[in-house]
Amino acid sequence: MKKIIITFLLIGPYLIAAQKKSDEIMVASIYEEVLSNSPIYESLRVLCKDVGHRLSGSTGAAAAVEYTRQLMIEYNFDTVYLQPVMVPNWKRGPAEILKITNSKKHGVIGLNALALGNSIGTGPQGILAEIIELKGLEEIQKHKDNIAGKIVFFNGPMDPTLLKTFSAYGSAVSQRSSGAAKTEPYGAKAIIVRSMTQSLDDVPHAGSLRYQKGLKELPAMAISTKDADLLSQLLKDQADLRIYMENYAEMLPETQSYNVIGQLTGTLFPDEYIAVGGHLDSWDVGEGAHDDGSGCLQGIEVLRVFKSLKIKPKRTLRAVMWMNEENGGKGGKAYATLSEIRNENHIAAIESDRGGFVPRGFTSTGSDKQKQQFLKWKTIFEPYGLHDFDQSGGGADISPLSKQGTFLIGLLPDGQRYFRYHHTEKDVFEAVDRRELELGAASMASLVYLLDQYGLTH
Numbered sequence: 001m002k003k004i005i006i007t008f009l010l011i012g013p014y015l016i017a018a019q020k021k022s023d024e025i026m027v028a029s030i031y032e033e034v035l036s037n038s039p040i041y042e043s044l045r046v047l048c049k050d051v052g053h054r055l056s057g058s059t060g061a062a063a064a065v066e067y068t069r070q071l072m073i074e075y076n077f078d079t080v081y082l083q084p085v086m087v088p089n090w091k092r093g094p095a096e097i098l099k100i101t102n103s104k105k106h107g108v109i110g111l112n113a114l115a116l117g118n119s120i121g122t123g124p125q126g127i128l129a130e131i132i133e134l135k136g137l138e139e140i141q142k143h144k145d146n147i148a149g150k151i152v153f154f155n156g157p158m159d160p161t162l163l164k165t166f167s168a169y170g171s172a173v174s175q176r177s178s179g180a181a182k183t184e185p186y187g188a189k190a191i192i193v194r195s196m197t198q199s200l201d202d203v204p205h206a207g208s209l210r211y212q213k214g215l216k217e218l219p220a221m222a223i224s225t226k227d228a229d230l231l232s233q234l235l236k237d238q239a240d241l242r243i244y245m246e247n248y249a250e251m252l253p254e255t256q257s258y259n260v261i262g263q264l265t266g267t268l269f270p271d272e273y274i275a276v277g278g279h280l281d282s283w284d285v286g287e288g289a290h291d292d293g294s295g296c297l298q299g300i301e302v303l304r305v306f307k308s309l310k311i312k313p314k315r316t317l318r319a320v321m322w323m324n325e326e327n328g329g330k331g332g333k334a335y336a337t338l339s340e341i342r343n344e345n346h347i348a349a350i351e352s353d354r355g356g357f358v359p360r361g362f363t364s365t366g367s368d369k370q371k372q373q374f375l376k377w378k379t380i381f382e383p384y385g386l387h388d389f390d391q392s393g394g395g396a397d398i399s400p401l402s403k404q405g406t407f408l409i410g411l412l413p414d415g416q417r418y419f420r421y422h423h424t425e426k427d428v429f430e431a432v433d434r435r436e437l438e439l440g441a442a443s444m445a446s447l448v449y450l451l452d453q454y455g456l457t458h
């Protein structure tokens with residue numbers, strides 16, 4: 001026994017160094033494979049151009065389910081299947097009108113606007129009312145006696161000084177998600193929200209709101225940042241400015257949809273799972289290229305790389321396209337629920353839902369022990385430009401897995417340009433750079449390789 005210990009003490013460091021060397025070689029070959037042979041960019045082209053946008057419950061969403069299923073069958077994954085999930089079926093409807101009707105300076109001014117997801121419509125009678133401008137939910141209390149009968153205009157910008165753009169989004173987005181519910185008790189008639197972006201342009205950003213049970217539902221629309229600035233400026237000179245809103249958005253009964261899953265079954269520990277992917281639904285404008293066609297196809301690419309390099313995973317790997325992240329999160333919840341019922345042990349889940357931009361690192365959420373094991377691999381990624389491993393977070397679709405102790409990981413790409421495109425008509429295939437998309441996929445595949453080799457203990 002003593003001899004064994006001494007031998008290990010002598011050669012142990014060499015074994016660890018040799019192991020690290022072989023990991024580095026494998027990671028290098030994963031990057032090489034993706035950067036020279038990956039079909040991911042062409043697949044994204046098909047998803048964006050042939051399928052197009054794909055809000056839950058739409059024909060586009062159904063076509064996206066079928067396309068990604070076929071793609072994974074074509075790649076010959078061990079199992080490819082659909083997981084049924086009921087999803088909300090919100091429709092924007094035809095015309096959307098938002099205009100200032102009585103500007104003393106300019107007369108009638110049409111505004112660039114989009115109904116917020118899950119919002120009700122005004123119907124053909126429309127809503128005509130005066131405006132009250134608030135910079136955020138925290139201003140409601142101060143102005144609560146001046147809200148009745150008005151359209152509340154939430155004009156709190158995303159903080160441009162925050163380098164972490166997702167933090168700026170996180171601080172501002174409550175105006176969009178809760179503005180209607182929070183002002184309804186004070187008699188608001190409708191809501192207008194400044195688009196969630198630091199860009200100054202004419203493009204309105206979609207996104208969902210949540211009504212509160214027991215309260216009246218108010219129609220709500222987002223306007224472009226330029227129009228928000230214009231409206232704010234005009235209100236300074238003319239307090240009795242009026243806006244006319246007309247749209248036909250409506251929530252239809254829930255409808256059948258699916259998570260799409262492709263699997264490579266583990267050779268040594270088939271009962272340990274690693275899930276990787278993104279959400280298949282998108283908003284009903286643009287093509288959902290960054291949000292989140294990129295993440296879905298990166299998930300598929302991870303498994304394709306394993307096949308292509310003939311790496312037999314020890315654990316079971318799943319590429320998952322979750323449905324309905326944007327306006328319900330039903331796919332993520334259903335996946336976690338079924339996983340619990342089947343007693344599947346997800347050791348880790350990786351979500352890519354911050355755009356197909358150049359990767360800078362990974363976010364993570366889990367126990368200290370899991371984090372320590374994960375951080376040991378950081379140096380392997382540094383030559384590839386991934387340095388940021390400190391931010392916490394996983395992803396909306398994988399977060400329901402945290403209940404079973406799964407280590408949650410999010411791909412962390414450069415976030416400076418994401419909110420230029422997020423939820424808009426500008427989020428199209430051409431907005432994604434081939435190489436940046438590939439680097440993200442290679443980073444995810446490399447991390448999955450390490451997770452598969454060594455596992456993670458809780």
Ligand SMILES: [Zn+2]
Binds near residue numbers: 279291292353
């Ligand atoms: Zn997304």
